[in-house]
Amino acid sequence: MNKTELLLQRLDEIGQSLKDSKEALALLALGSCGTERERLDQYSDLDFFVIVKDGYKQTYIQDLTWLSKLEPIAFHYQNTVDGHKVLFEDDVFCEFAVFEAHELVNIPFAESKIIWKEVGFDETICQPQRLPSKENRDREWLLGEISCNLYLGLGRYQRGEKLAAYDLIQNRSVKLWTELISLETTSKSNFIDVFNTNRRFEEGYPKEAKQLPYFLQGYERISESAQALLEYLVNTILLTHL
Known part of the structure; x- marks a missing residue:
């Protein structure tokens, strides 16, 4: 069994484990293990939401038996109030959050794939109601923020x-520069990460990505990196908009 097959099998096993637990309502897969299966590969992890009955959220967060019964857990820690990051001994990495059904309306997330749901579960609540706020990060704001960061x-x-x-x-x-590029240039990638413009940047913006070695020259070439980014902004962004 290759890694992608193992990932998908583990996802199905998690769904069955949740079903057997009796207090879960649904398992939603996100990202490459959800609706973007075309990019699932040996380096992917499992990103998912567990929807549980009211009053059982902390039970699933505090007791990970529903996962460890599938494969021994090598490492885990609670990275948010809602969930954990988990590494199984067979090198399957998971990041998950647990929600009660009424919480989903206030949670920003991308489109998901339902792996398992309890009979009668209202799957319409699994449609994202909120996307991450852009916080009015327009071109002027991004250029101003980058310039101030370079100065400081x-x-x-x-x-x-x-x-x-x-x-x-x-x-x-x-990071702000990647936001600026994504704002002004059409991505060549079929998979846009609305939460992080760094994701798949090289695939989406191959021409612009060639500048990254000049902007990221390391700890011993900080001023040179700043100069390269400033020159790019002046010559490529500002002058072309005059």
Whole structure:
């Protein structure tokens, strides 16, 4: 059995385990194990929501027997108030959240695939009602924020705060740059991650992605990275809009 087959088998096993537990209502698969199966590969993980009856949410969060009965768990920790990240001993990695049905309306998530549902469960509530807010991040805001990050980052670099400078210039500014590119350029990828513009960036924007080695030159070339990003913004973004 290859890795993708194992992932899908484990997903089905989780659905059966939830069914047997009697207090679950549905299992929703997200991302590559959900509606985007075309991109499922050996490096994928299982991302899913468990919908449970009212009053049972904490039971499924605190007691992971419904997972460990399938395969021993090598590592896990509760990464949010709603769920865990779990690594099984056979190298299947999962990230999941547990919700009661009434909570879904307030949870931002992408389209999902129902793997299992209890008879009579209203699957219409599994349609996303909220998407992540763009927080009015228009072109002007993104350019302003990147410019300020570069300015502040270089100041901290001169002060000797290299780690803080690295974060502002090569982490935050480049992340905002990917948002700017996604705002102004049509992606070539069939799978857009509305939660994270870094995901599949190289596939969606191959021309722009060639700039990344210049923007991300590492801890010892912080100022050079800032200069490369600033020159790109001036020559490619600002001048082309004059």
